[in-house]
Amino acid sequence: MxxxxxxxxxxxxxxxxxxxxxxxxxxxxxxxxxxxxxxxxxxxxxxxxxxxxxxxxxxxxxxxxxxxLDYIGRDARDLDITVEGNAGAYAGMGMRSGRLHVKGDADLFAACELRGGLVQIDGNAGNFLGAALPGDKRGMRGGIVLVKGDAGDRCGDQLRRGIILVEGNAGDYCGSRLIAGTIAVMGQVGKNPGYGLRRGTLLLWREPAVIPATYGDCGTHTLGFLPLWFAGLRHLDSRFADPANAFNRVHRYGGDLASVGRGEILVRAA
Structure with missing residues (x-):
């Protein structure tokens, strides 16, 4: 077939x-x-x-x-969808299982409120990747989102569970109002990373231009769980799966103290 x-x-x-x-x-x-x-x-x-x-x-x-073409793969279960080019808005919204592979760019709200499966975007993703819809209180709730290009503003806004991986840069307010889960960015992030972060982790390869004043400097640490976390990504077609890009030494910032304050920004230590 x-x-x-x-x-x-x-x-x-x-x-x-x-x-x-x-x-x-x-x-x-x-x-x-x-x-x-x-x-x-x-x-x-x-x-x-x-x-x-x-x-x-x-x-x-x-x-x-x-x-x-909007809402490609919305609420899909056990479907394998390939878009041989760019996709419209809300690609993979609420997807529960399966795979969505966009070989070009994806418009705003890609993978918003995702519940499971894998969403892979070979190009760039628009604003509100893996976020909650306006008026909702919970964004992505499971699964993995992989972006090989750049992500726009508010990446992972109100992320509840799951992993967002960005090989390029992310825009302003990356990880804003993050409730739980992990966002990893190999490139640079814009202004106010981790704004209003409650719990969860923002894992960065590069030091942000400014760490928000509402984060406490916790010093440099060797974290034993990071090699295990990277090992769990080996099945992906991504730079995150390359052992050469893994690390366990980070500079930790705790916060956001203007919110619940139980989250963290981890920056790869030189």
């Missing part, structure tokens, strides 16, 4: 809501072709927008310029 491949016939003029395709595993290719997607204020059949090939509905491949 070959993956069910959906190729856009033309770039849509308006945003397309891809939520119905999250149930693809339970449907036949013919049933998927007959699904109706919201295109702006209209509904269009899948086979009006896409050319369909293949028969394995547990594996989906999206081809073409997918920048206007």
């Amino acid at each position: 070959s993956a069910l491949t959906l190729t856009l016939k033309a770039e849509p003029r308006q945003r397309v809501d891809m939520r119905p395709l999250s149930a693809a595993r339970e449907l036949t290719p013919a049933e998927i072709a007959a699904l109706k997607l919201w295109l702006g204020k209209r509904r269009r059949r899948v086979d009006e927008l896409f050319t369909l090939e293949g028969d394995d509905t547990a594996r989906l491949v999206l081809r073409g310029d997918c920048r206007k």
Whole structure:
């Protein structure tokens, strides 16, 4: 069986809501072709927008310029989805298990409120990666998010559980209002990292330009759990899986003391 491949016939003029395709595993290719997607204020059949090939509905491949395709993989279970290019907003939102692989960039709120599985973005991710939706109090609650490029502002805002890995840079307020979980950034972070952090860990390869005044300097430590944590990432196609990038010596800052204050920013020690 070959993956069910959906190729856009033309770039849509308006945003397309891809939520119905999250149930693809339970449907036949013919049933998927007959699904109706919201295109702006209209509904269009899948086979009006896409050319369909293949028969394995547990594996989906999206081809073409997918920048206007929103909610790819929302609330999906046990689906393997590959986007051969850029993805729209809310990619992987609330996904419970399986894998979403975006080979280009992802728009804002990628992997927001994720519950499980793996979301891999080979390009850049927009603002609010793995965050909570406006008005909600809990962001990502499980799973792993891997970004090989850069992440925007508010990465991991209100993260509750899980791991976010960023090989590039992260924007302002990285780890803001973090409740628990881990965010690791190999590049530089912007202003106010760990703003309002309650618990959890912000693991950095580079010292931020300014450590917030509400963090206490706890000195330099050798942490025995870090090699084990890195070993748990060996299965990923990532620089985080390379033993040469692992370390156990860090400078620790405790905080945010303006919040609960039980979290930490760990910076790789020279």
